[in-house]
Amino acid sequence: MWKGEEQHIRFDFYLYINASFEGVFCWIRNKWLLAHPCGELLFYRLNRGLVSIKITRVIIFTVVLLLTSCSPAGSIPEHIRNEFSGLEIKRLPNYETGSIKGTYIIDNTFVIQEVTVQGFKGDIRMRVSINIGTKALEKLAILEHHESEDYGGYLTEGWFLGRFSGKKAGSPLKLVKLSAKAQDEIVAITGATKTSQAVIEGVNQCFENFAKIYEEVE
Numbered sequence: 001m002w003k004g005e006e007q008h009i010r011f012d013f014y015l016y017i018n019a020s021f022e023g024v025f026c027w028i029r030n031k032w033l034l035a036h037p038c039g040e041l042l043f044y045r046l047n048r049g050l051v052s053i054k055i056t057r058v059i060i061f062t063v064v065l066l067l068t069s070c071s072p073a074g075s076i077p078e079h080i081r082n083e084f085s086g087l088e089i090k091r092l093p094n095y096e097t098g099s100i101k102g103t104y105i106i107d108n109t110f111v112i113q114e115v116t117v118q119g120f121k122g123d124i125r126m127r128v129s130i131n132i133g134t135k136a137l138e139k140l141a142i143l144e145h146h147e148s149e150d151y152g153g154y155l156t157e158g159w160f161l162g163r164f165s166g167k168k169a170g171s172p173l174k175l176v177k178l179s180a181k182a183q184d185e186i187v188a189i190t191g192a193t194k195t196s197q198a199v200i201e202g203v204n205q206c207f208e209n210f211a212k213i214y215e216e217v218e
Contacts, residue, residue, distance in 0.1 A: 095213050113133040117202040122146030128206040140164045152195035168206040173200045
């Protein structure tokens with residue numbers, strides 16, 4: 001059907017690439033068509049001259065992006081590849097939300113999630129590592145923050161981050177101000193309640209997301 005049509009014929013044609021580069025949706029002749037994640041369908045159409053040269057350039061550029069992202073390394077940020085070099089890394093884009101920007105399984109042992117929350121002064125970006133076997137938080141790392149050095153800045157200190165180690169992902173954490181009397185309680189940084197609450201909120205988001213991921217990897 002397509003082979004007999006001339007190259008310069010114009011169609012109503014739009015491209016939509018989702019955030020995780022899972023595929024391309026093309027609007028052709030009043031319906032959406034899903035192209036293959038690596039762009040084979042786009043090449044198939046290009047070889048038969050379906051669209052004008054101007055549109056073709058857009059498609060070629062899109063295909064280049066898709067081919068780059070289809071390799072295992074292409075969909076994983078460089079800082080993740082470097083930090084976990086030599087280990088098997090699998091990205092889970094279906095479990096990435098508005099605040100959770102990156103979700104990975106490392107060596108079938110850990111689920112790594114990078115989450116951004118609103119602190120007192122600005123965004124706090126952190127990484128939550130959960131052991132799949134124990135369902136417990138293995139490590140919490142602050143990647144970036146804008147909190148004040150005198151109080152909120154203590155969120156990067158080992159004595160604060162250590163309060164999260166071993167916490168079970170099955171129940172949300174709660175903020176307390178003096179001392180923790182239950183397994184799900186975290187003592188706030190003195191004078192930085194909002195900062196502490198933001199970190200707890202980010203961890204709880206990752207705990208909730210982990211419960212969904214666990215059903216897949218179990």
